[in-house]
Amino acid sequence: MSGDLRLPKGMWPRRALATLYVVDGLGFGAWAAHVPAFKQFLRLDNGSLTLVLVSVVAGSLVATPLTGHCIARFGSRPVVRTVAIAYCLALALLAQTSSFAALIVFACLFGASKGGFDVSVNAQAFAVEQHYGRSSMGFLQGCWSIGSLLGAGAAGLMLHHQGTLRFDLSLTAVVLAICSIAASPLLVGEQTLPQQGAKFVWPDAAMLKLAVIAFFGLLAEGAIADWASVYLHSNLGATLSLAAAGYTAYAVSMTATRFSGDWLARRLSAQRILQASGLLIAIGMSCTLLSHSFVLAAVGLMFTGAGIANIVPVILSAAGRDTRMGPGPAISAISTVGYCGLLTGPPVIGSLAVLVGLRVAMGVIALAGIVVAAGPMFLSREPVSQPVKASSVAA
Numbered sequence: 001m002s003g004d005l006r007l008p009k010g011m012w013p014r015r016a017l018a019t020l021y022v023v024d025g026l027g028f029g030a031w032a033a034h035v036p037a038f039k040q041f042l043r044l045d046n047g048s049l050t051l052v053l054v055s056v057v058a059g060s061l062v063a064t065p066l067t068g069h070c071i072a073r074f075g076s077r078p079v080v081r082t083v084a085i086a087y088c089l090a091l092a093l094l095a096q097t098s099s100f101a102a103l104i105v106f107a108c109l110f111g112a113s114k115g116g117f118d119v120s121v122n123a124q125a126f127a128v129e130q131h132y133g134r135s136s137m138g139f140l141q142g143c144w145s146i147g148s149l150l151g152a153g154a155a156g157l158m159l160h161h162q163g164t165l166r167f168d169l170s171l172t173a174v175v176l177a178i179c180s181i182a183a184s185p186l187l188v189g190e191q192t193l194p195q196q197g198a199k200f201v202w203p204d205a206a207m208l209k210l211a212v213i214a215f216f217g218l219l220a221e222g223a224i225a226d227w228a229s230v231y232l233h234s235n236l237g238a239t240l241s242l243a244a245a246g247y248t249a250y251a252v253s254m255t256a257t258r259f260s261g262d263w264l265a266r267r268l269s270a271q272r273i274l275q276a277s278g279l280l281i282a283i284g285m286s287c288t289l290l291s292h293s294f295v296l297a298a299v300g301l302m303f304t305g306a307g308i309a310n311i312v313p314v315i316l317s318a319a320g321r322d323t324r325m326g327p328g329p330a331i332s333a334i335s336t337v338g339y340c341g342l343l344t345g346p347p348v349i350g351s352l353a354v355l356v357g358l359r360v361a362m363g364v365i366a367l368a369g370i371v372v373a374a375g376p377m378f379l380s381r382e383p384v385s386q387p388v389k390a391s392s393v394a395a
Contacts, residue, residue: 014136016186017121017128020084021140022147023176023183024117027091029151029251030172031110032225033244036233037165040240042100046358050350053226055104057343059111064336067116076123077187083116084180088173090114095169115339122316122335124187131188138261138313145255145309148225152251156244207333210315213274213375214338216368217311220281223345223365224250224308228301231288231358238294249298254305261310270314271376277314278373280307285366289359307369312338 039049070079090110097103121140129136151172158168228250233243264273284303291297315334345365352361 012186013128013188016183017124018143019179019183020121021143023179025144025147026151027176029148030155033152033155033247035226036230036240036243046350046353050347052103052107053346053350055108056111059108060115060343063112063115064119067119071123075189076120076127077189080120080124081184083120087113087117088177091169092173095166127188137316141313142258145258149251149255152248156241160241209378211334211337213372214315214334215341216371218338218342219345220365220368221308222342223349226346227349235359236294246298250301250305253302254309257306257309261313273310273314274376275373277307277311278369281369282366289362
């Protein structure tokens with residue numbers, strides 16, 4: 001390792017990055033669980049809510065490549081430090097929403113900061129892996145899921161106890177800012193120096209196939225995050241707190257399954273994990289949408305969460321082993337395409353809901369699961385044929 005990088009020693013770099021993954025997930029979980037509250041507070045119909053979600057997409061799509069360029073030029077460490085604070089500030093702005101127009105603007109800023117945060121922490125994750133010489137991606141993705149679970153659970157509790165959008169999100173933003181400031185000094189630098197003028201690299205044929213699977217897997221994840229609680233509240237008549245609890249059940253299932261990824265990877269090939277993941281998504285969403293019972297719908301969401309859990313760790317690990325594009329360009333390209341799926345899912349569901357109703361529109365999530373399940377059949381065996389250790393690091 002280069003002697004001029006001054007890397008922090010011991011377990012602190014991994015713990016610091018794990019904290020930031022929790023911050024990322026917690027902010028997203030808090031936003032997702034409060035979407036029905038925004039809808040009710042501003043009296044939005046599904047079409048108007050879709051415009052809000054589109055603004056999140058627009059902000060993210062602008063920020064994602066810009067963040068990648070900044071990382072290529074300056075390294076992930078300073079970029080993570082900057083966008084982590086921007087993420088907290090954007091969440092605080094959402095708390096001040098008092099009109100539909102303000103929500104559009106603040107949601108766009110939130111999407112931009114969220115996109116930048118995701119790209120930068122994933123880039124820092126590979127710096128941490130290089131620092132320790134072993135995989136951390138599954139563990140860190142599990143930390144994101146824990147954050148999402150905590151955010152959704154805390155939001156449900158606050159809403160149940162008559163919390164308001166302004167108080168709930170302001171408090172969340174302050175807590176996340178404190179955690180981000182505490183963790184940021186302990187991050188590591190890359191082993192290789194940043195390259196001037198580095199550009200986004202489009203996936204080659206093999207990586208593009210992986211990117212398609214990532215796109216549909218993350219489309220399902222994004223759609224569930226923004227519409228599951230809305231569906232439970234609007235279509236099944238669940239209270240706001242109960243709808244948030246339904247999303248929490250989904251997040252619990254995803255978290256538990258993600259932390260079991262290493263155990264699964266030792267016993268199953270990556271193709272089998274992806275196929276099983278897609279089938280669980282399709283079966284789970286079918287159960288949720290065909291049932292008129294909240295309990296059965298929540299069980300379906302738990303199956304869906306189990307299916308979504310290990311798609312990202314498997315695909316990012318496969319991209320990291322690519323020898324044609326190289327790990328860095330492959331991971332960057334896969335992450336960008338997959339993230340587009342995460343952001344595209346919610347507005348697609350919303351647009352279809354205006355035309356055919358929310359129940360039918362959310363059938364797109366089940367179809368995405370089928371694509372994920374079928375995708376490995378079209379892959380060459382090289383990228384994902386070896387078992388993928390989705391989580392080989394313990395906290």
